[in-house]
Amino acid sequence: MAGRQGRYPSEYRERLVELARSGRSAASLAREFDPSEQTIRNWVRRADVDEGFRSDGLTTEARNELRRLERENKRLRMERDILKKAAA
Known part of the structure; x- marks a missing residue:
């Protein structure tokens, strides 16, 4: 298993979240960009909670x-x- 990479810049994460919300799948984004599919899904879930779209987390x-x-x-x-x- 590879070691943990450094954090991605917040602008980068936000842009990938926007792309995912616009209809692009996490799988296609993962193929095109560096983060894994699960990482992108985690970022979208965290953004949804932070922005009040979801209430199932902190x-x-x-x-x-x-x-x-x-x-x-x-x-x-x-x-x-x-x-x-x-x-x-």
Whole structure:
């Protein structure tokens, strides 16, 4: 399995999403451009959620906030555990 490539520029993703929405299949776009068919479908699904066309997932903004809160929660738990050990 190939390693993960770097991120595609947002303009590139947006253009492929537009092409997919205009009727081009993800398979034809994948043959013509670099991203895989599944990657293009994922981008379209994410754009649909972000723009309110779908309601079966978190928006990108909500996902980023959730990640931030999870990191903060992890840090706070570690600090709490350190303080518990220091007090013992």
